[in-house]
Amino acid sequence: MAAPKFFKIILDPKTDSLKIPPEFTKRYGRNLPNHVLLKVPTGSSMVVELVPSDGKTLILQKGWREFRERYSIGFGHFLVFEYNWKSEFNVSIFDKAGVEINYVHAEYKTGEKRKIIKTENQENTTQALQSEKNGVILALEGNFQTRVEMQSEVVSKKTSIAYQRAATFASAHIKPKKNPFHICIMHHSHVHGFKLDVPFSFARESLLCIGENSVSMVMNGKRWPVRCLVRNTRAFLSSGWGRFVKDNGIKIGDVCIFEEAERIIPPQWNVVVFPS
Numbered sequence: 001m002a003a004p005k006f007f008k009i010i011l012d013p014k015t016d017s018l019k020i021p022p023e024f025t026k027r028y029g030r031n032l033p034n035h036v037l038l039k040v041p042t043g044s045s046m047v048v049e050l051v052p053s054d055g056k057t058l059i060l061q062k063g064w065r066e067f068r069e070r071y072s073i074g075f076g077h078f079l080v081f082e083y084n085w086k087s088e089f090n091v092s093i094f095d096k097a098g099v100e101i102n103y104v105h106a107e108y109k110t111g112e113k114r115k116i117i118k119t120e121n122q123e124n125t126t127q128a129l130q131s132e133k134n135g136v137i138l139a140l141e142g143n144f145q146t147r148v149e150m151q152s153e154v155v156s157k158k159t160s161i162a163y164q165r166a167a168t169f170a171s172a173h174i175k176p177k178k179n180p181f182h183i184c185i186m187h188h189s190h191v192h193g194f195k196l197d198v199p200f201s202f203a204r205e206s207l208l209c210i211g212e213n214s215v216s217m218v219m220n221g222k223r224w225p226v227r228c229l230v231r232n233t234r235a236f237l238s239s240g241w242g243r244f245v246k247d248n249g250i251k252i253g254d255v256c257i258f259e260e261a262e263r264i265i266p267p268q269w270n271v272v273v274f275p276s
Contacts, residue, residue, distance in 0.1 A: 003090075004028055005082045013074045018060040020050075020081075025057040028083060032058065037088040037201055038067055042103045042163065043183045045088070045199045046070070047234065071106045088201060104160045104185065158276040159185060162255040166274045174259055180205050181259040191252050194242030198258070203228065203235030206260040206267055214266040217244050219273070225266070248273060 006024045025032075032050055038060075039045040048063035073079070076096035081089045093101045166183050174181050182202045190196045215237070217224040224247070226240035250256070253276035261268040 003082045003084050005080060007081070008079045010073055010075060010077045010079065013068070013077075016061070016065040018064050019053065020058045020060065022057040029058060031085070032083075033087050035087070036060075037199070038063075038091050039088055039199075039201075040071070040091055040093070040103045043199070044103070044185075045201065047200055071101060071103070086201070102160070104163050159253045159255065162253070162274040162276040166255045166257050166272070169272065169274070170257055170259075174257075179259050179261065181257055184256050184258065186250055186252055186254045186256060188252055191245055191250060194238070194245070196237040196241055198228065198235040198237060200230075200235050202258070202260075203230050206269070216266050216268045217271055218261065218268055219244075219248055219271045244271075251275070 004024065004027070006021050008018060008021075034051075035047050035049055037045045038048055046063055046067045048060045048067060050058050051061045053059045067073075071093055073093060074096075078094040078098070080092040080094075082091075083089055093103075095101055163183065163185065170181060170183065180202055182199050184190070184196065213228045213230065215226050215228045217226050217240075224240060224244040226244060227238050229236055229238060244250075248271075250273055255274040255276065257270075257272045257274075259270045259272075261270045
């Protein structure tokens with residue numbers, strides 16, 4: 001059976017919810033769980049809550065605002081939702097010009113949000129760039145706005161190339177039905193915060209139970225024990241992840257493939273890193 005689809009044109013970009021067409025709800029609503037994954041073509045996904053509305057349709061609510069902000073969805077954007085029967089919607093996003101957005105660039109920008117901080121000496125045109133999530137400050141001289149845009153373009157281009165290499169590698173060497181995998185862009189919190197969010201669908205398929213799991217990360221023939229916590233509809237790597245990052249020299253902007261290798265105890269994930 002072909003995957004059912006529906007589309008939405010965004011007319012109110014500031015709303016924190018999105019209404020699913022009543023006819024789609026009528027046909028497929030019984031199969032939809034309380035929470036679904038919205039997955040973009042890069043493989044990145046977010047959990048969003050589904051709540052009933054007026055007895056005729058469902059609304060994407062808790063989590064929708066975060067998804068909308070991550071991909072800068074605004075007025076006139078055109079979204080296509082494809083339901084794959086596994087509590088997931090594949091989402092394609094098109095801007096007002098009808099062109100599909102650059103998902104990698106959007107994910108990187110929201111992972112490293114920046115703000116300008118005024119310095120005490122306004123006569124000296126030095127300003128500071130601070131990541132809202134990591135507190136790292138970078139001093140810049142001169143035309144701040146132009147310099148930041150140039151820096152962002154360079155980083156995004158390198159990361160985009162690394163992601164394309166990772167996607168090509170996965171397509172050629174990994175059989176997803178046999179070995180589930182996901183691709184992740186490394187942000188500051190992943191590299192220096194020593195924690196990595198894992199797509200819930202991947203964790204649910206790969207790990208043995210909800211709660212605390214031990215995962216063996218394998219790279220270049222070596223193994224690292226890492227703890228993976230699965231709670232409700234969220235999963236993330238914690239203890240041991242920092243050591244893995246440090247030992248393998250993983251940096252911000254790098255792209256990693258995580259592939260389930262064997263369903264044993266503890267589960268084994270093969271990791272391939274594509275430097276940016």
